Amino acid sequence: MPVFPTALPAPRTPDPMEAPALRWGVLGTGWIAECFVRSVRRHTRQRFTAVASRDAYRAKDFADRHGIPHAYGSYRELAAARDVDVVYIATEHTAHLGCARIALDAGKHTLVEKPLAPNAPQAAEIARLAAERSLFCAEALWTFFLPRFDVVRQILDSGVLGNIRTVLAEYGEYFSGDHRILRPAQAGGPLLDLGTYPLSLAVRVLGTPTQVLACAEPHPAGVAGQVSALLRAADGGQGVVHTTLLSDTPTTATIAGSRATLSLPGPFYQPGEVVLTPTGGGTPLTRTEPHTAHEALHYEAAEVARCVSAGLVQSPLRPLADSVATLGAMDEIRRQCGITFPSDP
Ligand SMILES: NC(=O)c1ccc[n+]([C@@H]2O[C@H](COP(=O)([O-])OP(=O)(O)OC[C@H]3O[C@@H](n4cnc5c(N)ncnc54)[C@H](OP(=O)(O)O)[C@@H]3O)[C@@H](O)[C@H]2O)c1
Missing domain, CATH: 3.40.50.720 (NAD(P)-binding Rossmann-like Domain)
Known part of the structure; x- marks a missing residue:
């Protein structure tokens, strides 16, 4: 260990x-x-x-x-x-x-x-x-292409968290007016735009869930307003995922294991801190970096350029199977909540 x-x-x-x-x-x-x-x-x-x-x-x-x-x-x-x-x-x-x-x-x-x-x-x-x-x-x-997440990947791969039992991840941002996210015809609601981040993280860490329990609250515009889901992994690990366009939330993520807890202060999906705390207390280790937000979009382009130049057809940082698995979990959440999109089969 x-x-x-x-x-x-x-x-x-x-x-x-x-x-x-x-x-x-x-x-x-x-x-x-x-x-x-x-x-x-x-x-x-x-x-x-x-x-x-x-x-x-x-x-x-x-x-x-x-x-x-x-x-x-x-x-x-x-x-x-x-x-x-x-x-x-x-x-x-x-x-x-x-x-x-x-x-x-x-x-x-x-x-x-x-x-x-x-x-x-x-x-x-x-x-x-x-x-x-x-x-x-x-x-x-x-x-998943940011330097912050390469630190996360190394911590996960090192085994220092011990047995990972819990992933808590959420993203809430208030939307009003005429934004695409409020239009049913454009598959609006928080899931695809915002919820995709916490759900992708939970599925990446826990694997494809074997059980999903979800509930939603509607928005007056005719899309979902907020959605919460519990995910159960094959080994009993659990994920708690929440997303809303009815309010701003801290947008944090936590990956908790038997020996240590990894925290990503909000917004967890952008450049920012990584905090590792030993179970039972002790001094946390923190990595900081400038909060450059969408200025960091270029990392994904550089990864594509490296992969294409090396003859790869996918990036190991975000394989297509992971994208499909995330959407499979999202489809099950939507089925349970009765959220339908015009593009559904
Ligand atoms: N990575 C991130 O941080 C991030 C942030 C925001 C959004 N996104 C993603 O990026 C995508 C676009 O989001 P956005 O916020 O940029 O949306 P947007 O401002 O509404 O732009 C979407 C573009 O889609 C094109 N389009 C093609 N068919 C369309 C149709 N039937 N109706 C309306 N537009 C259509 C339009 O381009 P033309 O009119 O020029 O053809 C339009 O400008 C979404 O899938 C979203 O999830 C990612």
Whole structure:
């Protein structure tokens, strides 16, 4: 049994600036596309050669603001472009499968925004399409590509937590007005946008749950307002996951074992602290880093560039099977709560 360490491990994440430069095309010109392009341009050598929107004017406007040479008024045109190696799919959830199919059919590697799809069957279909064509594909669950999570991974792998019995993870953010998350037709509600982070963490640590117990409270807009779920793992470990768009919550995560507890102060899915505390008390070990929030999106792009250049078709940091397993648990939560999306089979 490993002894409690004297220091936390340093992240092994390679310098994003060193990642081989690929040529990227962006599908969609919304909020996350803006953040991603800004971060990747500042912190890596990746090149954006094209952007596409359903509206040619929006594509041109985005291209002009970010110095991108080609703007297309259709996703298919971008996918066919010869000067694009990898397509970043930044469209809303229900468009992910269609966009991934367009990109993969055109022979392009893909990075698909989280969640990979609105449900597990669609996510599995994306994985199948990529595998069939031997092309790279990953879910842009940026959390798992951050240096903070490389520290978490090393702590988990070291066994220092002992027997992991509990994962507590939650994400709550108040939304009002005309946001996509409040629209039923766009698979709104907190699960896909926010809940995907705590659920992905719980499934990654505990494995695919053998039992799920969930309940939800509706939002007046016709989507779910908040959702809580208990997950039971094959070995009896338990996960408690909560997500809400009715209020702001601390958005923390805790992984508790028989010998030590790992805490991720909020927001746990962004850059931030890692705290390791021995069971029964004792001095905690803390790693701090600047809270750079979405400025850290570039780590996922650098990982894609390294994987594609090395001939890998998936990233070991977020294998597609994990994305599909997370959505399988999400589908069961939704079944129990009676939450349906237009994109459901
Ligand atoms: N990693 C993160 O931190 C993070 C944060 C926020 C969101 N996301 C994820 O990124 C994706 C996009 O989120 P967002 O907040 O950027 O949304 P958004 O601002 O609404 O942008 C979504 C884009 O999807 C495209 N789109 C394609 N088909 C559409 C349709 N039928 N209706 C509406 N839009 C459609 C539109 O681009 P065009 O009009 O240009 O074609 C639109 O601008 C979501 O899957 C979300 O979960 C990730």
